[in-house]
Amino acid sequence: DAGVIQSPRHEVTEMGQEVTLRCKPISGHNSLFWYRQTMMRGLELLIYFNNNVPIDDSGMPEDRFSAKMPNASFSTLKIQPSEPRDSAVYFCASSLEGSRAEQYFGPGTRLTVT
Amino acid sequence: DAKTTQPPSMDCAEGRAANLPCNHSTISGNEYVYWYRQIHSQGPQYIIHGLKNNETNEMASLIITEDRKSSTLILPHATLRDTAVYYCIVRVDRNAGNMLTFGGGTRLMVKP
Numbered sequence: 001d002a003g004v005i006q007s008p009r010h011e012v013t014e015m016g017q018e019v020t021l022r023c024k025p026i027s028g029h030n031s032l033f034w035y036r037q038t039m040m041r042g043l044e045l046l047i048y049f050n051n052n053v054p055i056d057d058s059g060m061p062e063d064r065f066s067a068k069m070p071n072a073s074f075s076t077l078k079i080q081p082s083e084p085r086d087s088a089v090y091f092c093a094s095s096l097e098g099s100r101a102e103q104y105f106g107p108g109t110r111l112t113v114t
Numbered sequence: 115d116a117k118t119t120q121p122p123s124m125d126c127a128e129g130r131a132a133n134l135p136c137n138h139s140t141i142s143g144n145e146y147v148y149w150y151r152q153i154h155s156q157g158p159q160y161i162i163h164g165l166k167n168n169e170t171n172e173m174a175s176l177i178i179t180e181d182r183k184s185s186t187l188i189l190p191h192a193t194l195r196d197t198a199v200y201y202c203i204v205r206v207d208r209n210a211g212n213m214l215t216f217g218g219g220t221r222l223m224v225k226p
Contacts, residue, residue, distance in 0.1 A: 004157075033213070043158070043201075043216040056213065091157050103214060105157025 002026075004106035006092050012112045018080040021109045024073055025094030033103060034067055034077050035091040043091075049075065050097055082113045118202045123221040126196075132189040134220050136202030139183040145206050147178060149187045150214070151198040158201065158216070161187065192224045 005024040013019055025032050033048040047057040049069045057067070064083070069075040079086055089110050093103040119137040126132040138147065148163040162169055162176045164185070169176045175188040189196055201219040 042218060043152075045213050045215070048213060093157070102160035102163075103158075105159070108155075108157055 004092055004094055004104055006090075006106040006109050008109060009107065010110045010112075012114065013082055014114055015083055016081045017113075018078065019082045019086075019111060019113075021077040021090050021092075021111070023075045023077070023092030023106060025075070025092070026104055027073065029094035029096050029104075030072065031095045031097040031103075032069060032075050033093040033095075034075070035093065035105075036088045037091065037108075038088045046077070079111075082111075084113045087111055087113050118204055118217055120200075120202050120217065120220045122218060123223070125223050125225055126189075126192045128194060128224055128226050129191055132192040132196065132222055132224070134187040134189075134200050134202075134222065135184065136187070137184045138202070138204045141182050141204050142206075145204045147176065147182075147185050148203040148205065148214070149174070149176065150201045150203065150216075151196075152201070152219070153195075153198040161200075192222075194224050194226065196222065197224045198222060 007022045031050050034046040037043045046059045047067045052069045067077045089108045091108045093105040095103045149161040150158040152158045164176045178185045199219040199221050201216050
């Protein structure tokens with residue numbers, strides 16, 4: 001099993017540009033989570049999907065952020081337009097939903113917005 | 115989900131047991147205790163979880179007090195590779211919506 005795959009691993013972009021982060025969950029998992037980690041705020045849940053449907057997006061900071069899951073094997077997190085304060089490490093995690101399911105995290109995407 | 119309190123940092127000598135405490139005094143009867151860790155520059159990794167009884171797996175042991183208001187994660191023989199931030203999380207398990215709320219965690223430094 002390849003685990004959760006995220007791309008790119010590193011992204012450097014200029015303020016105002018659109019950024020798209022990608023995630024491939026573990027095959028067979030039906031829940032997917034997007035987290036953001038910064039020194040100031042720690043690890044925060046942004047949004048999660050269950051069976052490709054967004055269930056809770058209350059952690060999405062503002063309208064500049066959007067996430068999609070068109071099928072069970074792919075999800076994107078888009079920031080448009082990006083700002084320097086969006087600089088963080090973005091993690092994707094997946095789990096086989098049900099009682100006491102553990103989440104498996106990807107390696108993260110380190111985003112730097114200049 | 116109940117809040118947790120952990121010491122911000124701890125040191126442990128290599129080869130010795132690392133005992134990481136977690137206070138969750140407001141835990142309710144249907145909330146589980148989970149432990150994850152995050153090694154530098156990696157995503158968090160599941161370690162262990164429990165409800166009432168003590169639990170053990172290949173990575174660690176989890177000791178939960180009888181009143182369930184606190185717990186201890188035990189790494190029996192810490193190695194340098196166990197240096198990481200350890201997160202104690204309390205949550206209700208649902209069929210859907212099993213989100214994790216991470217606190218500050220404990221930064222464990224294993225020293226030679």
